[in-house]
Amino acid sequence: MIESAFSISFQNNILDHKLIVVCFISLAFILFLIFPSIWWSISALCYAGYLFALKHTTKIMPVSGDLVLIEQDAWVQLSDKEVIFEGVIRHAQKYASIITFELYSDCGKKRRLMFIDNAMDPDSWCHLSRIALQVR
Template sequence: MTGFAYSIEFEKNNPDHKLTVVFFLCLWFVLLLVLPELWWLSAVLCVIAFIDAQHRLVKLMPSAGVILVQEGECGLHLTGRALDIQGEVVFAQRYTNWLLVSVKTDQGIRRVGFIASAMDKASWSHFNRIALSFR
């Protein structure tokens, strides 16, 4: 892929962990009501699930980098500290201020997530428009 049409920089692409914490606390409370004699097991399972969810979110969302978009051919090149993904956008889904993009690379399909606060407003809306047009 040569001749990229747009270059978008992003930084601080870290999700807010409050939603994850609230979800697993509610799950623990429900398990506590259902199985009160196994409160310790439900607490341990919720902590392990929370740690796994945090690990998966960190892998899904690169903290900083540059997005190079080739608009006509749906090409995308993501570069960052520990990130170098180049491929075609297969699918994109937007959830309020999150954008999940599936990129088809030589190694298979890789999902990458972005949040709105990671880039300026104009770049966010333009990147959304481009990524969602390839659905």
């Protein structure tokens, strides 16, 4: 049986930081209402959380590159100028215009990836979403 591979090129896969900022400002406001006497701790904690979230999202979001997908096996190869990672999609979640999934390679390594919809054309986004979410 011959399996067909689908190639997706993506660019500017960068999350808008306003979403993260609004989340942590809302958290700080709610905590300040509950515990007003430790406002300085709340501010420091929320700022540290923001920095951690920013670091984590830049780690799991490749800015540009190519994805090669084999639909039946849910196999994905991520490459830039060379192969960065390849594996099988084991778990995927979609949040509005963001999709995250975990890839497991043959040697047991795990990698989490996140993509936004405007990083690729709409047909590729639909195809990637369909393949990733069928794994469940």
